[in-house]
Amino acid sequence: MGDSEDRFAAHDDRRLTIRTAPRTGTMPRRDDAAATAPERAAKPVRSLPTHPMANRLARRFPAFGYRDYRLYWVGQLVSISGRWMQTVAQAWLVVDVLDATPFQLSLITGIQFAPILLFGLFAGVVADRVPKRNLLIATQVAMAALASILAVLVATGTVALWHVFLLALGLGIANAFDMPARHAFVSEMVDRSAVMNAVALNSAVFNSGRIIGPAIAGVLLAAFGPAICFTINALSFIAVIVALVRMRIRPVARPPTGSPLARLREGLGYVRATPDILRPILLVGTIGVFGMNFNVWLPLLTRESFAAGATTFGLLYAAMGIGSLSGALVLAAFGESPNRARMYLTGLILGAAELALAFAAAVPVGIALAMVCLAGVGFATTSTTATANTIVQTTASDELRGRVMAVYSTVFAGTIPFGALFAGAIAGRFGAPTSVALGGAVVAAGAVTIGVLERGRAARAARESVTAAATESAPAASAGLFPAPQRRRN
Numbered sequence: 001m002g003d004s005e006d007r008f009a010a011h012d013d014r015r016l017t018i019r020t021a022p023r024t025g026t027m028p029r030r031d032d033a034a035a036t037a038p039e040r041a042a043k044p045v046r047s048l049p050t051h052p053m054a055n056r057l058a059r060r061f062p063a064f065g066y067r068d069y070r071l072y073w074v075g076q077l078v079s080i081s082g083r084w085m086q087t088v089a090q091a092w093l094v095v096d097v098l099d100a101t102p103f104q105l106s107l108i109t110g111i112q113f114a115p116i117l118l119f120g121l122f123a124g125v126v127a128d129r130v131p132k133r134n135l136l137i138a139t140q141v142a143m144a145a146l147a148s149i150l151a152v153l154v155a156t157g158t159v160a161l162w163h164v165f166l167l168a169l170g171l172g173i174a175n176a177f178d179m180p181a182r183h184a185f186v187s188e189m190v191d192r193s194a195v196m197n198a199v200a201l202n203s204a205v206f207n208s209g210r211i212i213g214p215a216i217a218g219v220l221l222a223a224f225g226p227a228i229c230f231t232i233n234a235l236s237f238i239a240v241i242v243a244l245v246r247m248r249i250r251p252v253a254r255p256p257t258g259s260p261l262a263r264l265r266e267g268l269g270y271v272r273a274t275p276d277i278l279r280p281i282l283l284v285g286t287i288g289v290f291g292m293n294f295n296v297w298l299p300l301l302t303r304e305s306f307a308a309g310a311t312t313f314g315l316l317y318a319a320m321g322i323g324s325l326s327g328a329l330v331l332a333a334f335g336e337s338p339n340r341a342r343m344y345l346t347g348l349i350l351g352a353a354e355l356a357l358a359f360a361a362a363v364p365v366g367i368a369l370a371m372v373c374l375a376g377v378g379f380a381t382t383s384t385t386a387t388a389n390t391i392v393q394t395t396a397s398d399e400l401r402g403r404v405m406a407v408y409s410t411v412f413a414g415t416i417p418f419g420a421l422f423a424g425a426i427a428g429r430f431g432a433p434t435s436v437a438l439g440g441a442v443v444a445a446g447a448v449t450i451g452v453l454e455r456g457r458a459a460r461a462a463r464e465s466v467t468a469a470a471t472e473s474a475p476a477a478s479a480g481l482f483p484a485p486q487r488r489r490n
Contacts, residue, residue, distance in 0.1 A: 061197055061201060061332055061333070062190075062193070062194040062197045063189075063190050063194045063197040063198035063201050064201070065194070066189055066190045066191075066194070067248070068189045068247040068248060068249060069189040069190050069198060071243040071244075071246055071247055072185075072189060072240075072243050072244070072247070073201060073202075073205055074239070074243060075239040075240035075241075075242065075243030075244070076202070076205045076206075076209075076240055076243075077205045077208060077209065077239075078236050078239035078240070079140070079209075079236045079237055079239055079240040080205055080206050080208070080209030080210075080213070081208070081209040081212040081213040081216070081236065082147075082209075082213065082232050082233035082234075082235070082236025082237070083209065083213065083233060083236070084209045084210050084212070084213025084214055084217070084317075084321075085213040085214070085216060085217040085220075085229040085232055085233055086147055086150075086229055086230055086233040087213070087214075087295065088213065088214045088217040088218070088221070088229070088313070088314060088317055089217050089220075089221060089226035089229035089230060090108075090150075090164065090168075090226070090230075091105070091295050091298075091299045092221055092226060092299065092310055092313065093154065093159070093164070093226045094108060094161070094164060095299045095300075095303065096303075096310070097159075097225075097226070098159075098160075098161050098164070100161060101428065102296070102300055102424045102427045102428040102432075103424050103425065103428055104161065105295075105296055105299070105300075105424060106293075106296045106420040106421050106423060106424025106425070106427075107165075107420075107421070107424070108164055108165060108168050109168075109293075109295045109296055109416065109417065109420035109424075110416075110417030110418075110420045110421050111165055111168045111169050111172065111417070112168040112169070112171055112172045112175075112417075113172055113175075113413055113414060113416040113417045113420070114169075114172060114414075114417045115169065115172035115173040115175070115176040116172060116175060116176045116179065116409060116410055116413045116414035116416075117410055117414030117415065117417065118176070118414075119173065119176040119177070120176050120179065120180065120406050120407075120409050120410035120413075120414050121264055121267075121268070121403070121406050121407065121410055122260065122264065122406075123176050123177040123179075123180050123181070123406055123409075124180045124264075124267060124402045124403040124404070124405060124406020124407065124409075125260050125263050125264055125267075125402070125403060125406070126177065126181075126402075127177075127180045127181040127184055127402035127403075127405075127406065128184075128263070128399070128400070128401075128402035128403055131249075132181045132184060132185040132188060132402075133185070133244050133247060133249055135177060135178075135181045136178065136181055136182060136185065136244055137241055137244050137245070138177075139174045139175070139177050139178035139181070140178075140237045140240055140241050140244070141237070141241065142170070142174040143171060143174050143175075143178075143237060144234050144235075144237035144238075144241075145234075146167050146170050146171050146174070147230050147231075147233045147234035147237075148230075148231075148234040149167060150163070150164070150167050150230045151227050151230035151231040151233075151234060154225070154226055154227040154230060155227040155231075175413070176414075179405075179406075179409040179413060180402055180403075180405045180406035180408075180409045181402070183389065183393065183405040183408065183409060184393070184401045184402045184405045186198050186199060186202065186393065187393060187398075187401060188249055189247075189249070192394060195390055195393055195394050196331075196337060196338055196390045196394070197332055199386050199389050199390045199393070200328050200329075200331035200332035200386050200390075201328070201332050202386075203324070203327070203328035203331070203382045203385070203386045204325055204328035204329055204332055206324070206328075207321050207324030207325040207327075207328055207378065207382060208321075208325055209321075210317065210318070210320065210321030210324055210325070210378070211318050211321035211322055211325060212321075213321075214313075214314045214315075214317030214318045214321065215314055215315070215318045216232075216314075217229050217314055218310055218311045218312075218313060218314015218315060218317075218318075219311070219314070221310040221314070222309070222310045222311055263403065264403065266400070266403070267400055267403025267404060267406070267407065268403075268407065270396075270397075270400050270403075270404065271404060271407050274395065275457060276391065276395050277391070277392050277395050277396060277404060279450055279453065279454050280340075280343065280387075280388035280391050280392055281388070281392060281407060281408055281411050281412075282411075282446075282450055283343065283344070283347055283384070283388060283446065283447060283450050284384070284385055284388050284389075284408065284411065284412040285411040285412060285415055286347075286442065286443060286446035286447070286450075287347065287350065287381070287384065287385065287412070287443055287446075288411065288412045288413060288414075288415045288416050288419060289415045289416070289418055289419040289422070289442075290419055290422070290438075290439040290440075290442040290443050290446075291350055291351065291354060291377075291381070291419075291439055291440065291442075291443040292381070292416055292419060293416070293419050293420055293422075293423035293435070293439060294317075294320065295420070296420050296423040296424050296427065296435070297423055297427055297432045297435050297436050298313070298316060298317065299313060300427055300432040301316075301361065301370070301432045301433070301436070302316060304431070304432060305360075305361035305366070305431075305432060305433060306361060306366060306367055306370070308367065312367060315371065316367075316370060316371060316374055319370075319371035319372075319374045319375050319378075320374040320375065320377055320378040321378060322375055322378065323374065323375030323376055323377065323378030323379040323380075323382075324378030324379065324381060324382040325378075325382075326375075326378075326379050327346075327378065327379040327380065327381070327382035327383040327386075328382045328386060330383070331382070331383060331386055331387070338387045338390040338391045338394070339387065340387075340391065340454060341451070342383070342387060343383075343384055343387040343388055343391070344447050344448070344450065344451030344454065345447075345451075346379075346380045346383040346384045346387075347380070347384045347443065347444075347446070347447030347450075347451075348444050348447045348448060348451075349376065349379075349380040350376075350377060350380035350381055350384060350440075350443055350444075350447070351440045351441060351442070351443035351444025351445070351446075351447060352440070352444055353373050353374075353376035353377045353380060353440070354373075354377055354436055354437070354439060354440025354443065355436075355437055355440040355441060355444070356369075356373045356376075357370055357373035357374065357377065357436055357440070358433040358434070358436040358437035358440065359433070359437075360373055361433055362433075384447075385412070388408075389408065392404060392405070392408050393405065419439070422439075423435045423439060426438060
């Protein structure tokens with residue numbers, strides 16, 4: 001045990017190396033200083049827990065070997081459960097208490113995610129310029145305040161639909177700055193080799209909350225109403241704020257100060273010129289628009305197709321969470337590195353599961369079948385998006401990661417308003433099952449199309465590599481086997 005721990009320490013204790021200025025009496029310029037202390041120099045230090053069981057867990061899941069990540073993970077487990085309680089309670093409040101139409105429900109979802117589309121790219125510039133931990137603390141405080149306001153409005157019986165619209169907008173603005181910072185923050189808590197594991201464990205905690213939150217929310221909604229759910233969510237943010245404050249994040253070099261617009265253009269140009277980043281982003285964008293409209297069609301399916309109430313609604317959400325958690329745990333336990341082919345395959349499975357869900361209401365065991373389909377939707381969604389997230393994050397250069405993850409977040413979550421409006425309009429006109437089926441078909445077609453393009457690019461690259469190697473070796477082989485005849489001198 002001791003030798004093993006010594007090897008871990010020797011391998012993982014990266015020390016910060018600072019290049020000294022030349023002895024000419026001149027100081028290095030600002031951009032040279034940034035170049036001498038790149039972001040990769042401030043590596044997180046692996047620190048295995050002392051408790052035997054926790055130590056074994058950290059060896060199985062490498063990201064748990066980092067103290068800061070352990071703090072963050074535990075705080076997120078509490079906070080995410082509260083967020084999912086609010087998600088379920090807000091959807092039920094709008095549909096059942098405020099008697100909103102399908103279009104109004106989709107409009108609230110659209111308003112909540114629209115700020116990500118409007119401010120997400122700028123938020124990436126901010127995330128590359130300020131300490132990400134400080135930015136995350138600010139967003140958690142803002143979201144806790146918004147949840148508290150909604151809890152008071154519902155508890156006093158003064159809530160109106162326009163209140164929900166306004167608070168959804170505020171939550172969306174906070175989320176716009178939270179998402180890119182949260183994604184890019186992973187690489188500051190763990191070493192690059194543990195990023196895939198950390199992303200999968202983040203998905204696991206997110207989906208653990210998806211199971212715990214809706215299950216508790218369904219019971220509390222039926223017993224006490226939605227106000228208690230919003231109150232618990234507001235209190236749950238304390239856990240993640242405390243975790244962020246207790247972290248010992250090492251200083252990270254920031255890119256030189258420049259025009260925000262120029263830095264934004266630099267990030268967009270980098271994404272566009274890097275196919276290994278662009279194609280996963282296109283895939284998650286397709287899923288965001290057509291496959292992630294759960295908040296719109298799941299309450300409608302529960303009430304209209306299954307003629308059920310809040311308890312069934314919570315169970316359906318929990319089934320999707322169980323599938324998502326399973327997908328995350330499989331990736332965390334066995335996914336040593338991201339697999340692009342698997343990403344496109346699970347995208348196809350996601351579309352197929354949603355198509356099956358659309359027909360669940362037509363069979364006698366519709367609710368049971370719907371739970372199975374939703375578990376499949378959750379498994380495939382987590383597998384696809386976690387793999388895409390890891391590919392994008394590990395491919396991006398250190399100094400551009402905040403902006404690249406802002407593009408990822410904007411395309412993934414910022415396009416959800418369009419998908420919500422699309423799903424709500426189709427559900428209002430043709431019913432929720434048609435909306436689900438159409439979205440699933442588009443997701444499946446998108447995964448196949450982007451996967452074929454990816455395979456074609458890889459095949460072309462392989463052919464070009466073989467051709468280049470043959471071209472380089474041909475002259476040498478020709479010279480060695482068939483030397484040119486020497487011209488006889490007269």
